[in-house]
Amino acid sequence: MGVSTSSPEKGISVVTVDFPPVNALPVHGWYALADAVRAAGRDPEVRCVVLTAEGRGFNAGVDIKEIQARGQRALLGANSGCAEAFAAVYECEVPVLAAVQGFCLGGGIGLVGNADAIVASEDATFGLPELDRGALGAATHLARLVPQHLMRTLYYTSRTASAAELHAHGSVWRVVPRAELRGAALELAREIAAKDGRLLRLAKAAINGIDPVDVRRSYRFEQGFTFEAAVSGVADRVRSTFGKDVPE
Incomplete structure (x- = not known):
């Protein structure tokens, strides 16, 4: 249980998240994930990081x-932890x-x-149920996966999109049966890791440098409204109904 790192092949580091039952990460889990991804990216022998998870689902959020149970202290911790984990993935020195x-x-x-790339199983679904959880945030990142109007519709309705739909939009590289997911991910990672390591790091920095959206600043802006929802009481009112539709 927790976050672990392995090196199945030369040049590839696999960071695995395992927080049963649904990979809903506690505050310390987000920081542990951020540390693991950053450490992998700093390793001069690593040319590609694969982010995976154990269990039925990849991630159920915070x-x-x-x-x-812990109130605003935990909310602030989750806000900061998520920001660090998301930034660690984006700022990782390698893909x-x-x-x-x-x-x-x-x-x-x-x-x-x-x-930088996504491989998904056929049963994968992607969404932001934030409005059903008394929260806001990560529209910044959903907008990187689907077109603008679809992002807004998914956000306002808390609906999800399938892996096949995201593949059609070009954000998922490949969709495979669940049993083939690890192999497909390692296949793509292997192709990336075959490139010159120094050049890969320059390429990652260059691509981030031309990104039209500052993802860290954009997400932190969203988090201000998450906190506003908390202090106004609306978040607690919505969260009081939480639980019946959480994946078991």
Whole structure:
């Protein structure tokens, strides 16, 4: 349980998240993930990082029960932890490939939206149920996965999009049966890792430098409204109904 790092092949580092039952990360989990991704990117022998998760789903976002139990202290911690984890993926010195199975919700969108490439299983679904959770945020990252008007519709309705739909929009590289997900992710990572390591790092910095949106600043702007929802009481009112539709 937690965050672990392995090196299955030369030049490839796999960062795996495992927080049963649904990979809803507590505050310390987001920081641990950020540390693991940054450490992998700093390793001069690593040319590609693969971000994976154990269990039925890739990520169910923040641990709402922790926020309910600890209040604003946990909310602030989750805000900062998510910001660090999302930034770690985006700012990683080498390309980051997300291998997504099952549900990818809330904070999961922040991770994959900031990744360089995505491989998904056929049962993968992507969405932001934030309005059903008394929160806001990660529209910045959903907008990197789908067109603007679809992003808004998904955000306002809390609906999800399938891996096949995202593949059609060009944000998912490949969709495979779940049993083939790890192999497909490593296949793409292997192709990337075959390039010159120094040139890959320059390419990552160059591509980030021409990005039209400052993802860190944009996400922090969104988080201000998350906190406003909390202090106004609307977040607690919505969260009081939370639980019935959480994946088991």
